[in-house]
Amino acid sequence: MRQPSSVGITCLLMSALTFACGTIPSHPAVSAEAGQLSDKTTSGKTIFDGKGKCLSCHRVADHGSYMGPDLSAIGANRTPQELQKALEAPSPQVSPQNQLYRVVGNDGKIITGRLLNQDTNTIQMLTADARLVSLKKANLRSFNFTNTPPMPYYSDKLTVAERTDLIAYLLSLRGVVRQ
């Protein structure tokens, strides 16, 4: 199985289908099954929170990183097969909304994050450290999506059983549940 890119970051950048690991979905409203998790989903959550390091890129409810897609409702939007493919054979192509965006100021300073909006003169971003910022293109040397690698392969990081549990957990994430 192919190894993650040399930069060595697990979930830094993700594919179009991107679901990886990540967070402590502590809020019961996020998961319909929360509070009544099966053994497999409980195990999957442990992997998600720990070994998988999914929080590094993804977010569930109010935990995790903003850089990857929010997975709070991933179970409502993806099939088990799609999730399995995302973990074991993620697409090398990253959809624009999931790519990192990188700007370099005229003084060489770099800002990285997600592109939220732009027009002729300005760029709006959510930065890696979670700030909403608006930048003037006139003050930037360059601004582009980064040539970032896709989500890493998990076939060689997690066992089949672990991946199965992780998928079970992801499927339990159904978005905000009205209380």
Next chain:
Amino acid sequence: MGILNLSINSKEHSIRPGLALLATIVLAPLAQSQQSDLPDGQGKEVVQRMCTQCHSLSVVTGQRMSREHWAAQVEDMVSRGAKGSRADVDLVIQYLSAFYGSTTTGTNSSAGEQSKGSSAATTAGVIPRNESVPGGQHSEPEEKKGQFVSHRDPVHPTDVTPERILGADKEPQNWLTFNGTYRSNHYTRLNQITAKNVKNLELKWVFQTHWLDPYEATPIVADGVLYTTQGNDVVALDAESGRMYWIYRYTPAADSRLCCGRITRGLAIHGSTLYLAAVDAHLVAIDAHTGNPLWDTHVARTQSGYTMTGAPLVVRDHVIIGVAGGEYGIRGFIASYNAYSGMLEWKFYTTAGPGDPGSSSWQGDTYKIGGGSVWLTGSYDFETNLLIWGVGNAGPDYNGDQRPGDNLYTSSMVALDADTGKLKWYYQANPHNEFDWDAVQTPLLVDMQWHGQLRKVLLWANRNGFFYVIDRTTGKFLLGTAFVKQNWNAGFDTDGRPIMTPNSKSSEEGTLIFPDNQGGTNWFGTSYSPRTGFFYISAREGYSTLFVKAPQRYTEGERYDGRGRRRPGGFNNVVGSDMDKFLAIRALDPKTGDRKWQYILNSGLSLNPFGGWQTNAGASGILTTASDLLFVGGREGNLVVLDARNGKELWQRQLGAPMLMDPISYSVNGKQFFAIDAGLAIYVFGLSDGATE
């Protein structure tokens, strides 16, 4: 280690532990530019060497973690490419645990570090989010310091802490609550726009909503981001340019009973979570960075007529809301929900039930359908920990025969313990109200000299046409004076209970009462300037109504108003007396209620854009500034800036649509802005470049 902080703005946000573990690799070039003053200790050099291979040290110094967490963090970074020997790694763990452990305060705060030098963002043209007050001078008394600590889970971001909200007047570049501050004075310490340069005020940007219902929205502004509603949607805009960051779309349940349109007047913020009180009586928490929903709590049954249209108020970790729906026979309440979980903490019913003080003011089960809606945001008195909130009228609105008694706590001001919801005091402005006079108008909390002693009071302009001064610690009535023509009140007894004029009650044939059911004022926010000492109000003058009653059976979810009102001469019959109806901006001396000046903003007789005559004057709320300006807009589309000292008009523009909510002011990058909604858009004004003198 592999944690990233791109310090876009030197003072803006605190670093979020665990959040920025990503982007590392992309940022190696940053390392050279980062500043750091690590405390001296064994391992300092190793930390500098290993961690700055990929990121700023500020990411490290902004965190506090246990040794176990630091060990896991460092090992993770090593797995990601951090270079160092085993001994180096152990040393780094030891060093970080010692100086940045979960129980240490650190010797090198991220804030201190960030304050150094130019940030990437500043030089790259990023708009700073936090700055000093333009002009910066103020003379208001300092807020008293006290214990005001939220029970915050340390993993939560802390952008807009409860402590910041408490001290909101200290950071006038923001507008952190619906009413600006807990005191709700609609007064800003910003003073860059002055009487001298206001002629250079120009339109900076417009946010056009995609919305067709009435639009009554007051934005909040936090660290350069303006959050507002679009109906029940929520949008985040760059406060300087108006460009959108994100939009959260919310579709309310179709079975909502709405008297007055799908209105959502505003939002609240806590940490980096926004709170939306949606018209289908759902309280929704939204991530302020992304617009993603976090939780959604159903507050009340829409099929019974419950709705929510007012902005929540955050006090520590409580999200306080009120429910509307008085026209449908609801039993109103104010409630507190936990800011993190959305779980109900307490509920205070605005109609007194068995065991409540004043329960004898209702007969039988009438309190269960007695109204008392709460559709505007109240105030919070930190020193007494009291929520001070206005309560709507009793139901059925126009027929008190079906609800004998005073009907407490309708048409009242109530004071509740913020932690328990327990009633501390109430003052009822209109016992047994039959005139639809909601008393939801926001009280302004002011400390002022009263007969020779400093007194903590609230100033309150009621829809019933009276201006009140009440001791906010006890609820004691101090003053009540009419600010518009009225004929229902013959005075007050020693307890402040109004003495009704003869025959001041709704009748089958109709009783002529001043003011009309829309009141001497309404939801438009009032203002108090500590500089002028005046209380400012948008006053509807000269309006009257024939109040008519009729029996009405209660049916769940159906209108329950006990008939209604007729305009003297008929609704569509414009009579000469209409020329005596108008809306005036009035400055009152709060010590006496005496009028100091007035400015007539619009008449009650103007062309309605939809055809015919418009006979219902109205206005926005009022904002005053530390430069003695007063901003207000009218239903006829005129936005004006007045001299708060004397009412002299200084600036005027026609925006082409009514202004119905409260104006706000904020600043970004050292530039003061002024925002107000008009029609279905928000207009933002500022001085033309270089025109601050």
